[in-house]
Amino acid sequence: MAETTQFELVSPERLVLSQAVEMVVVPGSEGYFGVLPRHAPLISTLSPGVIDIHEGGSVTQRIFVAGGFAEVTGERCTVLAEVAMPLDEIDVAKAESNITDTRDVLKDVTDPVERAKLDNKIATLEAMITAKRAA
Amino acid sequence: MANLKDLKIRIKSVKSTQKITSAMKMVAAAKLRRAQEAAEAARPYAERMDRMIASLGAKVAGVGGPKLLAGTGRDDVHLIVVATADRGLCGGFNSSIVRAARRRIDQLLAEGKTVKVATIGRKGRDQLRRLHGDRIVSSRENVARNVVSFDTSDDIGRELIHMFEAGEFDVATIFFNRFQSAMTQVVTEQQLIPAKIPTKDVGDAAENKVMYEYEPDEEEILTALLPRSVTTQIYTALLENSASEHGARMTAMDSATRNAGDMIDKLTLTYNRTRQAVITKELIEIISGAEAL
Numbered sequence: 001m002a003e004t005t006q007f008e009l010v011s012p013e014r015l016v017l018s019q020a021v022e023m024v025v026v027p028g029s030e031g032y033f034g035v036l037p038r039h040a041p042l043i044s045t046l047s048p049g050v051i052d053i054h055e056g057g058s059v060t061q062r063i064f065v066a067g068g069f070a071e072v073t074g075e076r077c078t079v080l081a082e083v084a085m086p087l088d089e090i091d092v093a094k095a096e097s098n099i100t101d102t103r104d105v106l107k108d109v110t111d112p113v114e115r116a117k118l119d120n121k122i123a124t125l126e127a128m129i130t131a132k133r134a135a
Numbered sequence: 136m137a138n139l140k141d142l143k144i145r146i147k148s149v150k151s152t153q154k155i156t157s158a159m160k161m162v163a164a165a166k167l168r169r170a171q172e173a174a175e176a177a178r179p180y181a182e183r184m185d186r187m188i189a190s191l192g193a194k195v196a197g198v199g200g201p202k203l204l205a206g207t208g209r210d211d212v213h214l215i216v217v218a219t220a221d222r223g224l225c226g227g228f229n230s231s232i233v234r235a236a237r238r239r240i241d242q243l244l245a246e247g248k249t250v251k252v253a254t255i256g257r258k259g260r261d262q263l264r265r266l267h268g269d270r271i272v273s274s275r276e277n278v279a280r281n282v283v284s285f286d287t288s289d290d291i292g293r294e295l296i297h298m299f300e301a302g303e304f305d306v307a308t309i310f311f312n313r314f315q316s317a318m319t320q321v322v323t324e325q326q327l328i329p330a331k332i333p334t335k336d337v338g339d340a341a342e343n344k345v346m347y348e349y350e351p352d353e354e355e356i357l358t359a360l361l362p363r364s365v366t367t368q369i370y371t372a373l374l375e376n377s378a379s380e381h382g383a384r385m386t387a388m389d390s391a392t393r394n395a396g397d398m399i400d401k402l403t404l405t406y407n408r409t410r411q412a413v414i415t416k417e418l419i420e421i422i423s424g425a426e427a428l
Binding site for chain 2: 008010011012013014015028029030033040041042043044045069071078080082112113116117
């Protein structure tokens with residue numbers, strides 16, 4: 001069997017995924033990067049996008065992530081993501097209505113902290129839709 | 136001597152109290168399991184977050200760095216975040232947190248610092264209001280009604296950071312109960328801002344020596360990582376707190392149920408004795424009445 005990297009995807013609530021993979025492509029904030037075994041140690045922030053897990057030369061899982069960090073060492077690749085959702089489970093219509101609802105709420109909000117939070121939510125949902133459409 | 140009817144009523148009321156406490160114990164046990172699972176599920180995230188901060192913080196330490204890490208350079212205004220439960224009937228759970236917080240507040244005040252208080256949970260606010268009412272700058276409740284959500288912690292974290300950036304305080308410390316077992320909770324004091332670099336023994340030592348590449352760069356990652364870390368710490372604290380709360384309530388209700396049982400036994404004994412005494416008395420009356428004839 002080929003050499004593998006231990007890939008871990010962690011969201012605040014739980015450990016989403018932990019498995020040995022051949023390659024994983026991560027959406028870093030400065031562009032997508034692929035992680036193969038014996039990758040140089042790296043810490044990067046993430047931009048909203050899709051994580052591709054490659055096994056046996058083809059993509060076996062695609063997961064949308066947003067807001068987080070990736071830590072890579074020779075043996076491990078750990079992704080801390082605030083949002084993690086398999087691409088198959090994304091419902092564009094639902095996300096769109098969610099955006100509309102959030103915009104409605106946003107109109108009446110004046111508190112800057114709250115506003116920033118809602119803006120963030122909309123951006124994540126939009127990225128989710130873009131990712132889904134591109135797939 | 137108490138009469139029979141009163142005793143009967145008393146026994147009945149203690150019995151219904153016992154029913155309530157044992158039901159509460161059951162509910163707390165079920166909730167405890169859920170809260171414990173949530174706390175355990177959240178652990179990997181916090182651990183890895185600490186590890187990243189440890190490796191980043193070691194690099195940036197001493198070169199200034201973001202304010203959240205280096206602090207404001209002052210130590211004048213302290214924000215004490217007190218995380219308690221919304222409800223009582225859980226033994227010394229709330230009081231022990233409040234007591235620890237109060238001691239700290241008094242100590243800081245004695246040192247001539249300014250103290251602000253933020254409460255999470257109704258009981259903490261209620262108990263602190265009397266002495267430090269004018270110091271409470273924010274309070275929240277209903278945080279841990281069902282399951283603690285990361286979103287709520289995020290709100291709290293954002294609020295704290297917003298206040299910090301507005302220069303409203305220099306140091307923030309959170310008080311909560313760390314869950315050890317259903318019987319024991321440990322009051323914990325943890326500094327949130329400025330961030331404490333986790334000690335090196337997180338993870339194995341060899342791993343920490345690895346030189347990482349950073350994308351974009353250390354500063355920027357830290358700026359993004361630190362607020363997230365504050366939120367994560369709050370989240371962990373709230374999860375631990377909610378597990379502790381249910382554990383404390385379970386223990387408290389268990390002993391309440393047992394006490395009620397003891398009380399019922401004692402009352403039943405008195406009841407039977409009294410009944411017997413009444414019967415004996417009646418018999419004596421009849422016999423002496425017959426003898427008198």
